[in-house]
Amino acid sequence: MSQTVLVLEDDADIAELVSLHLKVMGNEVVKGTSLEEGFRVLSERKIDAVVLDRGLDDGDGMTLCQQLRHQHNGVPILILTAMDSESDMVEGFESGADDYLAKPFSVIEFQARIRALMRRAAVHNQWHHIPAEETDAVSDELSVGSLLFNHLEISPETHSVTLGGKTIDLTPTEFSLLCCLAKRPERVFSKDELLSRVWNTDYDGYRHTVCCAVNRLRSKLERDPDMPKYIHTVWGVGYKFREAATLHRL
Incomplete structure (x- = not known):
């Protein structure tokens, strides 16, 4: 079953690259460039995971992460950003992100992180459409x-x-x-x-x-x-x- 990933990224080229590889993995992708768009999409439809840049058009993507966790929304969130210092990563995780990947990034590692997020979310929601290679875990x-x-x-x-x-x-x-x-x-x-x-x-x-x-x-x-x-x-x-x-x- 196709899962829907929200990609919030203000760099059009990176957004397109990320979307391409998510689609190759069999996911549907919804794109946005701002916090406002992110909150709107999340309120209007079911989203299975979020790929989130910190430097969005209207603010720090971490704000969305914090508000979702405050609302007890457990949607898996991968922060994908050029802010790569240890303190930046700690801030991201403390805001409630499930994973944090710095740019530039390896496509193979990005896909592995997304698969891991999806697997945990699938089990958490008792979905039964998990790839065969992941069923043992x-x-x-x-x-x-x-x-x-x-x-x-x-x-x-x-x-x-x-x-x-x-x-x-x-x-x-x-x-x-x-x-x-x-x-x-x-x-x-x-x-x-x-x-x-x-x-x-x-x-x-x-x-x-x-x-x-x-x-x-x-x-x-x-x-x-x-x-x-x-x-x-x-x-x-x-x-x-x-x-x-x-x-x-x-």
């Missing part, structure tokens, strides 16, 4: 029953999370990260492992991607993110999921 994620840690319940089958009976809104990437950690309590995952398992990349320049995603998860799950109960940092190594209560598989 999806099956692994869905093979575990519900996980219950005291007041926190994680259901891989329905891609839902509740805390104290209240539904917690997570993006597909945030859910995949939480599920990866929670399925193996006390097991320490390095940032490189999480990049490979969740983001489908081994580029070490994106390790801060993991840090930002963990921080976002903590802000949603932890009463005090500075004193986490569930997601713990193992300094110099990575992260692990821990809960004092016994794990129950429902």
Whole structure:
């Protein structure tokens, strides 16, 4: 099934290049050059992913990202921009972006990132039109029953999370990260492992991607993110999921 990608890019040549490769992958593309167009398209039709430049005609694309997350809209977002410093990337991830790719970019890497975003979104929405080569990863994620840690319940089958009976809104990437950690309590995952398992990349320049995603998860799950109960940092190594209560598989 064709999926629809919104491309917000003010450079016509780059927009055309990105659109071409998205169409080659079998996607429908809607293009825009401004925040105003982006908000309008997102309000009028179903969008499966967004490729977002930061330097749009009427402002920083990160504004759209922040507002969507504030509205609990979990549409996958890939920021594609010439702003390539580490601080720029951290800002992008902290705004709620799922991935960040700097220009100039490799077409092969761009396509791989989009496939990974689409796969996570497809599982998150219980779609069943996933390419055959990706079904093993999806099956692994869905093979575990519900996980219950005291007041926190994680259901891989329905891609839902509740805390104290209240539904917690997570993006597909945030859910995949939480599920990866929670399925193996006390097991320490390095940032490189999480990049490979969740983001489908081994580029070490994106390790801060993991840090930002963990921080976002903590802000949603932890009463005090500075004193986490569930997601713990193992300094110099990575992260692990821990809960004092016994794990129950429902």
